[in-house]
Structures are given as structure tokens and as C-alpha cells.
Amino acid sequence: DIQMTQSPSTLSASVGDRVTITCRASQTISNWLAWYQQKPGKAPKLLISKVSNLESGVPSRFSGSRSGTEFTLTISSLQPDDFATYYCQQYNSYSRTFGQGTKVEIK
Amino acid sequence: QVQLVQSGAEVKKPGASVKVSCKASGFTFTNYGITWVRQAPGQGLEWMGWISPYNGNTNYAQKLQGRVTMTTDTSTTTAFMELTSLTSDDTAVYYCARGPSDYYMDVWGTGTTVSVSS
Numbered sequence: 001d002i003q004m005t006q007s008p009s010t011l012s013a014s015v016g017d018r019v020t021i022t023c024r025a026s027q028t029i030s031n032w033l034a035w036y037q038q039k040p041g042k043a044p045k046l047l048i049s050k051v052s053n054l055e056s057g058v059p060s061r062f063s064g065s066r067s068g069t070e071f072t073l074t075i076s077s078l079q080p081d082d083f084a085t086y087y088c089q090q091y092n093s094y095s096r097t098f099g100q101g102t103k104v105e106i107k
Numbered sequence: 108q109v110q111l112v113q114s115g116a117e118v119k120k121p122g123a124s125v126k127v128s129c130k131a132s133g134f135t136f137t138n139y140g141i142t143w144v145r146q147a148p149g150q151g152l153e154w155m156g157w158i159s160p161y162n163g164n165t166n167y168a169q170k171l172q173g174r175v176t177m178t179t180d181t182s183t184t185t186a187f188m189e190l191t192s193l194t195s196d197d198t199a200v201y202y203c204a205r206g207p208s209d210y211y212m213d214v215w216g217t218g219t220t221v222s223v224s225s
Binding site: 001038049055087091094097098100 | 213216
């Protein structure tokens with residue numbers, strides 16, 4: 001299976017900060033990567049598909065990018081509603097896999 | 108509106124089986140795939156597999172092969188996930204989710220808590 005390694009595992013930040021979360025694939029996955037946001041006790045929510053396609057209704061402060069097998073989710077100006085756990089997911093290989101998650105906490 | 112409503116919480120003994128349902132509404136059921144994802148307490152997301160309601164094609168996670176069966180009933184627009192030979196490691200919240208084929212998931216179900224304990 002393709003391994004997806006997210007970093008950091010936990011991130012402490014303040015409202016207004018620029019936040020970057022990285023996901024590295026163990027092999028090439030082309031552009032087949034999505035990002036999700038999950039809040040405690042809730043189902044995940046799709047933010048971005050195919051590296052950088054923002055889902056309808058998702059604020060434009062969220063963006064995604066790729067450099068080889070490294071993928072980045074950026075929140076340009078962290079808002080109170082953004083404190084949550086974020087997961088990447090590859091859908092290139094026959095068996096889909098998620099990253100282990102990055103928890104964004106209030107500093 | 109588009110929604111996936113799952114069946115209620117389950118408590119099972121080790122060795123038993125569980126069958127979780129996922130009722131879809133608000134969209135054409137056969138135009139999308141249904142993926143199942145689980146999340147153990149305090150842990151991350153685990154992809155379990157996918158089924159196409161259009162033709163019944165499935166793709167299961169290797170670690171669950173032989174224990175998991177995903178089916179759909181297009182007459183009731185309901186998807187089902189059955190997991191057999193349960194152990195405590197199967198204690199988790201189980202989610203169904205809609206997506207374009209078996210790619211990403213754009214609509215998620217309400218979640219079903221399955222607890223396995225003797």
C-alpha cells in the first residue's frame with residue numbers, strides 16, 4: 001500500500017496565522033490527493049480534491065499544492081472555525097490510504 | 108438535500124458479525140460510489156473499501172479481505188457493510204461516504220458506533 005506521511009502531527013497556532021500541513025506519499029500518486037477537515041464527534045468534511053480543487057462552499061483561505069510526492073494544505077489566515085484535525089487521502093492506488101492526521105490547536 | 112443516514116449503534120461480542128446500513132437520499136444513487144471508512148477511538152481514518160451501486164463492483168482493503176462484505180439495494184437506495192469475526196480491534200465509528208467512483212468522498216454519513224466487548 002502507498003503510505004501517506006503527514007507532518008506535523010500537532011500544530012499550535014493563533015487566529016490569523018498562516019498554517020501549512022504537509023503530506024508525503026511513499027510513491028508517486030500523480031494528482032490524486034484530497035484533503036479533509038474533521039471536528040470532534042463529527043464526520044470528516046471534504047475540503048480539496050485533485051491536489052488543489054476547492055470544494056464548493058469551502059473558504060478561499062484554504063489551498064492545496066503539490067511538489068513531486070509532497071503535498072501541502074495551506075490556510076492563509078487561520079480562523080476560529082479552522083481548529084480541527086486535517087487528513088490527506090490518496091486515491092491513486094487500488095487501495096486508498098489516509099495520512100495519520102494533523103491536529104490544529106489554539107496557541 | 109443530499110444525505111446519508113446510517114443505522115444505530117451496535118454492541119457485539121467477540122466473534123460476532125455486524126451489518127451497518129447507509130440510507131442515501133437527495134441524489135441518484137447509482138451515479139456515485141459508496142466508500143466505507145472507520146475510525147477507532149482517538150485514532151485516524153481507515154479506508155475499508157468501496158462499492159459501485161451501479162454494477163455491484165467492489166474493492167476491499169487487503170487487511171479486511173475475507174471478513175468484510177459490501178452490498179447495495181438500489182430499490183431502497185441503501186448500502187450495507189457487514190463485518191464478521193469481530194474483535195476488540197474492530198471497535199470504531201463506521202462511516203459511509205459518497206464519491207465519484209472510488210476516488211474521494213464528498214458527502215459523509217452520520218456514522219455508526221460499533222463496540223466489541225465480551
